[in-house]
Amino acid sequence: xxxxxxxxxxxxxxxxxxxxxxxxxxxxxxxxxxxxxxxxxxxxxxxxxxxxxxxxxxxxxxxxxxxxxxxxxxxxxxxxxxxxxxxxxxxxxxxxxxxxxxxxxxxxxxxxxxxxxxxxxxxxxxxxxxxxxxxxxxxxxxxxxxxxxxxxxxxxxxxxxxxxxxxxxxxxxxxxxxxxxxxxxxxxxxxxxxxxxxxxxxxxxxxxxxxxxxxxxxxxxxxxxxxxxxxxxxxxxxxxxxxxxxxxxxxxxxxxxxxxxxxxxxxxxxxxxxxxxxxxxxxxxxxxxxxxxxxxxxxxxxxxxxxxxxxxxxxxxxxxxxxxxxxxxxxxxxxxxxxxxxxxxxxxxxxxxxxxxxxxxxxxxxxxxxxxxxxxxxxxxxxxxxxxxxxxxxxxxxxxxxxxxxxxxxxxxxxxxxxxxxxxxxxxxxxxxxxxxxxxxxxxxxxxxxxxxxxxxxxxxxxxxxxxxxxxxxx
Numbered sequence: 001x002x003x004x005x006x007x008x009x010x011x012x013x014x015x016x017x018x019x020x021x022x023x024x025x026x027x028x029x030x031x032x033x034x035x036x037x038x039x040x041x042x043x044x045x046x047x048x049x050x051x052x053x054x055x056x057x058x059x060x061x062x063x064x065x066x067x068x069x070x071x072x073x074x075x076x077x078x079x080x081x082x083x084x085x086x087x088x089x090x091x092x093x094x095x096x097x098x099x100x101x102x103x104x105x106x107x108x109x110x111x112x113x114x115x116x117x118x119x120x121x122x123x124x125x126x127x128x129x130x131x132x133x134x135x136x137x138x139x140x141x142x143x144x145x146x147x148x149x150x151x152x153x154x155x156x157x158x159x160x161x162x163x164x165x166x167x168x169x170x171x172x173x174x175x176x177x178x179x180x181x182x183x184x185x186x187x188x189x190x191x192x193x194x195x196x197x198x199x200x201x202x203x204x205x206x207x208x209x210x211x212x213x214x215x216x217x218x219x220x221x222x223x224x225x226x227x228x229x230x231x232x233x234x235x236x237x238x239x240x241x242x243x244x245x246x247x248x249x250x251x252x253x254x255x256x257x258x259x260x261x262x263x264x265x266x267x268x269x270x271x272x273x274x275x276x277x278x279x280x281x282x283x284x285x286x287x288x289x290x291x292x293x294x295x296x297x298x299x300x301x302x303x304x305x306x307x308x309x310x311x312x313x314x315x316x317x318x319x320x321x322x323x324x325x326x327x328x329x330x331x332x333x334x335x336x337x338x339x340x341x342x343x344x345x346x347x348x349x350x351x352x353x354x355x356x357x358x359x360x361x362x363x364x365x366x367x368x369x370x371x372x373x374x375x376x377x378x379x380x381x382x383x384x385x386x387x388x389x390x391x392x393x394x395x396x397x398x399x400x401x402x403x404x405x406x407x408x409x410x411x412x413x414x415x416x417x418x419x420x421x422x423x424x425x426x427x428x429x430x431x432x433x434x435x436x437x438x439x440x441x442x443x444x445x446x447x448x449x450x451x452x453x454x455x456x457x458x459x460x461x462x463x464x465x466x467x468x469x470x471x472x473x474x475x
Contacts, residue, residue, distance in 0.1 A: 003070040011052050011062040011081065019048045019066055026068045027075070027128075036128040039106060040068075040075055046102040047079040047122045054099050055083025055120075074127040082119035082178055085169035086112055087188035116190075117183035155237075157245045159253070160202035160214070165191040167211040168202065175232040181292055181313075181367070182218075182230050201253055203246040205233070212237045215246035217254060217262075223435030225261035225317065226254060231273070243276050251280070251320075260321055260431045265313040267292060271456040274314055282316035283345035284460040286427025287467050289453075290400035290444035291372060309447030310399055314460055317345050317430050326430060326437045327352040328407030331415055334425060334439055337466050338407075341428045344459055352408035358434050364394055364401070373398035376433050378406035383417035390421050399446040404429060404438035415441075425470035427463060 005026050009015035023044040027037040044066065051064045065080040089096045090111035096104050103110040103124050110124035160168065165188035172185050184190045194200035198219060205213030216230040228250055233242050254262055264282055266273040269292075292311035326347045330338035342349055357379025364373040375389060395401060403418050405411060418441055426440040455461050 004067065005069075006065065006067040009048070009064045009066065010060065011056040011064050011083070012060040013052060013058075015052060015064060016045055016048055019044050022066070023068060023077075030070060030075075032075070032128050036126065040077070040126050040128070042102060043077045043106050043124055043126050044079075046100065046106075047077060047124070050097075050099045050103075050122060051079055051081040051083060054097070055081045055086075057084070071125075074125045076123070076125045079122040080119060083173075085114060085166070085173055085186045085188065086120060087166050087169075088112060088114045093189070114187045114189065116186040117178040117180070119178065154207050155212070155240070155242065156206045157242075157249055158204060158206065159249070160195070160204045162192040162195050164202075164204055164211060165189070165195075168204070168214050171211055171214055171234060172230070172232050174234060179293060180230075185216075185230055201250075201257075202230075203249045203253075205237070205242045205246055207237075213242045213246055215243065215250050217250050219257070219259070221434075223260060223431070224433070225263050225431035226259050228254070228262045228264050244280070247276070247280050255320055260435070261317055261319045261324070263315055263317045263430070265291070265315050268312040268314055268453045268455060271454050274316075274456040274460070277316050278457060280318070282318045283341075284314055284427075284457070284463055285317045285341050285345060286315035286429060286440050287453075287455075287460075287463050288313040288315055288400075288402070288426060289442055289450070289467070290446060290448040293371060293399070294449075308449040308451065310444065311449060312453050314455060315427065315429070317428075319346055319430070323348070324430075325350045326407065326428070328355070328437055329410065330407055330439050331405075331410055331412060333415075337425065337463075338428050338439065340459075341463070342430070345428075345430070347430065355408035357409045358406065358436070360433075364389065364392075364398070366398070371399040373401045374404065375401065376404045376406070376438075377411055377414045378434075378436075379409040380411055380413070383413045386414050386417045387421060396445070400442060400444045400448075402426060403441045403443075404432060405441070407437045407439055419474045422474055424474045425467050427467075 005022065007019065007022050009019060020041045023040050024037055027040050048064055048066060052058065056062045062081065062083055067078050069076050086097055091109055096110060096112055106126060107124035113121040113123060115121065168191055169186050169188045172180055178186065191200060201217040201219065203215045204211050213233040214230060218227040218229065220226065231243060264277045265288065266277055289312045290310040291313040294310055324347045326342045326349045329335065329349065339349060360376045360378055364375055366373050373395065389395060403423055405415060423441040423443045426442040429438040429440050432438045453464065455464055
């Protein structure tokens, strides 16, 4: 007999009967006593029912994977689904959610494991001679809209708390499936920890106990601009101006904290989020081709059509200080572009006299999504070392690589090496790493859907022209 069996089921009530039947057959083949077979069936029924009824809300859309695996301690049962996110639970993480009481009774060590954009797992062991496990399969779970259940006057805009973490993760899932670029926001426990240490400060819109909107402030190190984003509004509550109301609260908080600037990264799959940012005072500063996974681009597109490749994001900046400056001069090739972007955003370019290069790692740094990488160059750096970084196996695996060059410590040799390796213009990053200002270059390595780039306004479309012209000039 095989020691492991895996079964993919539709997220519908009929899946329970099939799952119990397969579990019984597997257990009988393993020679498990009848009483223990019934316990295994009970465990399978509990976990699968939770996925069908709670994760997918009984909609019949999506996949549930069940795996049975024998091990010396018993039968391990693992159910993996890609439905609504839940906070990690079980053991030291606290009680399991409602609906999993039977699982906790069978195995006090039963766990709910949040895997961010890879879904979640429900794991328990039935103490007999064998076990069950499961592997991930991408599902096609679709969001469903519902009618508005309250009036505009009932909507409350407030600061988010750690108690909102599960609702924020589930709201993001309703809007983007599991395709959002900031995948950590699918982990409620990560949201809680980031709120406690100050790296995330969010605003939410609520109707009663239901969270219908979220706008986050993602803070890095002191002196660096913070990203405003992870903005999502429930479909049925869009068109009521909630983004503007949440944004105002977020900006007020950013000014109180003393941040030098805010930046946002709006999708180019449509122009609506760009309009919201521009209306709030943001100005285009960089075009990030290939920054968004194809799944995110598809979720954001108006048509819902399958994209031809990775999507782009438009980076926009809004200074918060009274006299914002860009310290340092761009290399001659990009000086006019950087000057226009800086001027339109309200910055004055000044000379950075006596600036010392930052001590930076020579390794690539990956985004939380795991498929976009960054390198940072400050001061003189041997061009051959830059090339070695880019030809590493780690670099080859990135969907897109972005290279930031410190404007206060220009490096013509590094710039030439990057262009020789296919890097071209992205734009200006103000108050970036170390609080300094950077010239950003980019090299998409996976297919990017250039036809799906839609930009709002003269400056953004002018920037696209500059980016494409520079792309055509590199090796």
